Amino acid sequence: xxxxxxxxxxxxxxxxxxxxxxxxxxxxxxxxxxxxxxxxxxxxxxxxxxxxxxxxxxxxxxxxxxxxxxxxxxxxxxxxxxxxxxxxxxxxxxxxxxxxxxxxxxxxxxxxxxxxxxxxxxxxxxxxxxxxxxxxxxxxxxxxxxxxxxxxxxxxxxxxxxxxxxxxxxxxxxxxxxxxxxxxxxxxxxxxxxxxxxxxxxxxxxxxxxxxxxxxxxxxxxxxxxxxxxxxxxxxxxxxxxxxxxxxx
Numbered sequence: 001x002x003x004x005x006x007x008x009x010x011x012x013x014x015x016x017x018x019x020x021x022x023x024x025x026x027x028x029x030x031x032x033x034x035x036x037x038x039x040x041x042x043x044x045x046x047x048x049x050x051x052x053x054x055x056x057x058x059x060x061x062x063x064x065x066x067x068x069x070x071x072x073x074x075x076x077x078x079x080x081x082x083x084x085x086x087x088x089x090x091x092x093x094x095x096x097x098x099x100x101x102x103x104x105x106x107x108x109x110x111x112x113x114x115x116x117x118x119x120x121x122x123x124x125x126x127x128x129x130x131x132x133x134x135x136x137x138x139x140x141x142x143x144x145x146x147x148x149x150x151x152x153x154x155x156x157x158x159x160x161x162x163x164x165x166x167x168x169x170x171x172x173x174x175x176x177x178x179x180x181x182x183x184x185x186x187x188x189x190x191x192x193x194x195x196x197x198x199x200x201x202x203x204x205x206x207x208x209x210x211x212x213x214x215x216x217x218x219x220x221x222x223x224x225x226x227x228x229x230x231x232x233x234x235x236x237x238x239x240x241x242x243x244x245x246x247x248x249x
Contacts, residue, residue: 003220004028004075006055006113007082009036011183012132015209016079019217021047028072030055031082055082055109056101061116074124077220078117080110080131083150085189088143099146106150111157118161121170128220131158132212133176135232139240151176155230162229171227173219178234181206204237 007013009031037050086098121127137151158174186197
């Protein structure tokens with residue numbers, strides 16, 4: 001099988017790529033940072049193909065299927081991993097440029113990559129779209145506004161894709177992690193402030209990239225007639241909570 005993983009240069013993406021290759025798949029490593037992709041491909045070997053791709057570049061995404069080398073075009077598994085959160089200010093103070101970038105990457109980019117590769121899957125009557133959502137799409141938190149909304153989109157988009165694909169052998173799964181460490185996520189969110197990013201995980205044992213990779217591996221290796229619609233996963237140090245209530249003193 002052949003997989004394409006977006007955001008493959010670090011974090012979840014690189015862990016997923018390594019795991020899929022260990023499972024016997026070939027993997028297209030897609031991402032913006034060509035140097036990191038090349039280094040990962042050198043580590044993995046001939047089973048990996050690095051491809052520089054910015055999912056917010058609409059023309060590049062549309063051209064991707066035809067631009068791939070022969071033997072790397074019939075993609076069986078798409079892992080829509082590219083995504084980010086920016087800032088944690090309340091909505092009335094948030095940077096609109098941050099909002100636009102989150103929507104461009106988490107929503108539009110995911111849509112366009114899926115639309116580019118889905119026709120081939122349908123024509124071959126096989127394939128699996130695995131989207132990386134978040135519990136932020138289901139549970140609100142202060143400062144989560146557009147990031148959470150973008151992940152709520154991923155959940156609903158995934159379910160509606162599956163509705164369109166009924167009767168085909170193309171599967172769709174949305175994986176929704178909770179608190180995750182071992183990635184650049186919080187460092188990116190806080191503009192490179194490593195101390196603030198580290199404080200998010202202080203005193204916790206969060207989900208790690210290899211845990212996400214294990215989950216992706218599991219859903220795609222299930223029998224072809226089984227579709228896992230969504231997986232909500234949290235570390236044991238986290239749990240859903242009742243809505244916040246502010247009480248007058």
